[in-house]
Amino acid sequence: MIEILKVRGESMLPFAKDGDFVLVLKFLKAKKGRVVLARDPRNKRLIMKRVRAIEKNKVFLLGDNKRESTDSRHFGPIDKTDVLGTVFKVFGH
Amino acid sequence: MIWEKIDKFLKKVRGTGFRTVYAHCDVPCGIYDPYKAQVLAHTVIRMMGLIEAIPEPTKNEHIHRLTRYTQVKEEHAEKLKHEIRVLYGDYFKDNHFEKFPELQGLILKALRQASKARQEVSTEMSQDLLTTVQKIAEIFWKTKGLEPVRISSSYPTGGEIVVHK
Numbered sequence: 001m002i003e004i005l006k007v008r009g010e011s012m013l014p015f016a017k018d019g020d021f022v023l024v025l026k027f028l029k030a031k032k033g034r035v036v037l038a039r040d041p042r043n044k045r046l047i048m049k050r051v052r053a054i055e056k057n058k059v060f061l062l063g064d065n066k067r068e069s070t071d072s073r074h075f076g077p078i079d080k081t082d083v084l085g086t087v088f089k090v091f092g093h
Numbered sequence: 094m095i096w097e098k099i100d101k102f103l104k105k106v107r108g109t110g111f112r113t114v115y116a117h118c119d120v121p122c123g124i125y126d127p128y129k130a131q132v133l134a135h136t137v138i139r140m141m142g143l144i145e146a147i148p149e150p151t152k153n154e155h156i157h158r159l160t161r162y163t164q165v166k167e168e169h170a171e172k173l174k175h176e177i178r179v180l181y182g183d184y185f186k187d188n189h190f191e192k193f194p195e196l197q198g199l200i201l202k203a204l205r206q207a208s209k210a211r212q213e214v215s216t217e218m219s220q221d222l223l224t225t226v227q228k229i230a231e232i233f234w235k236t237k238g239l240e241p242v243r244i245s246s247s248y249p250t251g252g253e254i255v256v257h258k
Binding site for chain 1: 094095096097099100110111112113114115116117118
């Protein structure tokens, strides 16, 4: 229900930077404005993005650092079932 | 940092650390700009000036300021190197190097000057670094078919910034 993960990449700057660790609560569901742990619909890799909108069973994800982010603008909204939890805390390095 | 230590420990005892979550960008965005490198060069010049202006770094207050300025100089010179490497590796292509044969040398020069700026205290040296970065910026804009122009930086360091018309 709780997991610590290491961040790779800079698409969530300034919220989290490359090398930070995040505490993810898997029982906290996606809500607009929350940063979530999700599966990339293309390769099922774990990604971290902010929820921009939720409609029915689809979630639109955006990186905070839009210039350096691959998100729903590229791969479209993802299934709600591919959202695995919410980032509750960031531990900077 | 504690989580890094735990991560290393886990790797040691079970072979894998914490799982990785990607906050990434896998699409070449095509957005490059030599502006940032120039701002960083100006910062290095400013820090050199401030360091040189400290009278006698013996008082605690002076030591504190000297430490802060040196740290900023270090960080910004390294960030500058990163910016130049990004332009070198991601933006400039073979045809750019063919058209501007001096480009390769300028990039190497900027990287070495930035390293030197970390090692030493010399406003003159950091001015040379800015000059090299400006030359790279001029070539950058020319590769885009734009005419480079120099405008006043309006920073305490004076000098100019290369932009395009």
